[in-house]
Amino acid sequence: MAQKRILVIGGTGAQGFAVVKALVEAKDPFTVRVLSRNPDSETVKETFKDYPQVELVKGSFMDFDSVERALQDCYGVFVNTDGFTVNEADELWSGIRIFEIANTIPTLRHFVYSSIDYYLRLTNFDHKYAAHHTNGKGRVHTYLDGMTSPAHPDSKLVWSVLITGPYNEDLIGGPYVPHIAADGTRVFRLPLGEGYIPFMTLQDCGAFALHMFQNREEWSGKTLLATSHFSNGKEIAETLSRVAGVKARYEPITVKEWVDTLPYANAPVSSMYPDGITVGQNFSMWWPGFANSILKNEGTRDLGEMKRINPNLQSLEDWIRETKWDGTARQVLKGFKDGGITAEMQQLRAE
Ligand SMILES: NC(=O)c1ccc[n+]([C@@H]2O[C@H](COP(=O)([O-])OP(=O)(O)OC[C@H]3O[C@@H](n4cnc5c(N)ncnc54)[C@H](OP(=O)(O)O)[C@@H]3O)[C@@H](O)[C@H]2O)c1
Known part of the structure; x- marks a missing residue:
């Protein structure tokens, strides 16, 4: 039987590439096409060097x-x-318009939208939780949720939503890379209080997306609220120390202190909008969702269900062992690499 073709929008990036790998390495693999603004760039060529079967289109x-x-x-x-290239309005508009276009493609059967928890709605629209990159995706999810699946009786296209969480890989390259003190201690100075981050490993993200494409009927018109594990600051430091054999500690700080130690805090959060809000302003509205454990309190994730769907679900410990993370920084996000935010710049400053 001919393999089914999946288009991955964002497939050259951290998340999308994890999905590409899961699709092409599955027991019954899918054919994959990836949309990229610069498919001929050296970065994209390097990413796909071991995946010549993946079609790249501009x-x-x-x-x-x-x-x-x-x-x-x-x-x-x-x-x-x-949402770190475009702004929240563009994300809302593009998500909706791509869904409308998808409904006109005769071969298309499954539209899977990758979203993030819509903290603003979960908190009765409290501005404190209005990080722009969560708003855009959350609004598209809400739009889809208001649809039947298929959206029209004549359509054969069904929709599903995969809600992910902050990547574990952000600990390697992202907004919570630890500072390394002179004696080698990995210091996690984060505005997390006693709160929990609903982590998602990139490997698990690929596995969840694959599962949804493999089980179209089960997920038609449904949302998979996915997570790999919840971890707090103390657990992150203790687990890193125990598994990687390095010294590590967690120091809770305020959001303002975190912004002051983030080397790229004044960069625009959406690269296409240099006059828009900054990374510091955006993420100041993101941390409170974790510090106040909004998801954990709401009980919005079911770890038993996660393991049923994805038997290889990674705990924090599994992820540290399997990635050999030792607290040092590496480039993870394509957008950071393209934007000149080096691995070194992703390490938080001491104070
Ligand atoms: N970091 C996290 O923890 C996390 C967790 C969950 C969700 N997310 C969400 O994931 C999104 C970013 O993806 P990522 O984490 O994979 O980041 P990334 O590694 O920086 O990749 C960004 C991707 O977006 C693509 N892209 C950007 N603008 C595009 C455009 N106009 N047309 C086509 N493709 C475009 C890039 O493709 P080309 O450069 O090849 O065009 C690339 O594939 C954000 O919306 C973020 O909110 C992030």
């Missing part, structure tokens, strides 16, 4: 003609728009 998720072309002959589409 386009932008904001250029809807290019999306329509890329969707031709596809069975499914995984949509991870990038």
Whole structure:
């Protein structure tokens, strides 16, 4: 039987590439096409050097003609728009418009939208939780949730939403890379209080997306609220120390102190909008969701269900062992690499 083709929007990035790998390395693999603004760049060539079977096509998720072309002959589409390139309004608009276009593609059967928890809605629209990169995706999720699946009686396309969480890999390259003190201690100075982060490893993210494409009927019109594990600051430091054999400690700080130690805090959060809000301003509205354990309190994740769906679900300890993370920084996000935010710049300053 011919393999089904999936278009992965965002497939050259950290999340999308994890999904690509899961799709092409599955026992019954899918054929994969990836949309990229610069498919011929050295970075993209390097990412795909061991995956010559993946088709790379040029386009932008904001250029809807290019999306329509890329969707031709596809069975499914995984949509991870990038709220750190565009702003929250663009993310809302592109998510909705891509869904509308998807409904016109005769071969398309499954639209999987990658979202994040909509903290603003979960907290009765409290501005304190209004991080722009969570708002855009959360609003698209709400739009889809208001649809039947299929959205029209004549359509054969069903939709599903995969809600992920902050990547474990952000600990390697992202907003919570520890500072390394002179004696080698990894110091996690984070505005997390006693709160929990609903972590998602990139490997698990790929496994959840694969599961959804493999089980279209089960997930038609449904949302998978996924997580790998919840961990607090103390657990992160203690587990790193025990597994990697390095000294580590957690120091809770205020959001303002965290912004002051983040080397790229004044950069725009959306690279296409240099006059928009900064990384520091955006993430100041993101940490409170974890510090106040909004998800943990709401009981919005079911770890037993996670293991049923993904028997290889990674605990924090599994993830540290399997990635050999030792608290040092490495480049993870394509956007950071393209934007000149080096691994060194991702390490938090001492104070
Ligand atoms: N970091 C986290 O912990 C985390 C967790 C959950 C969700 N997310 C969400 O994931 C998104 C970012 O993806 P990522 O984490 O994989 O980051 P990344 O490694 O920086 O990758 C960004 C991806 O977005 C693509 N992209 C950006 N603008 C595009 C455009 N106009 N048209 C087509 N593709 C475009 C890039 O493709 P090209 O450069 O090849 O065009 C690349 O594949 C954000 O919206 C973020 O909120 C992040």
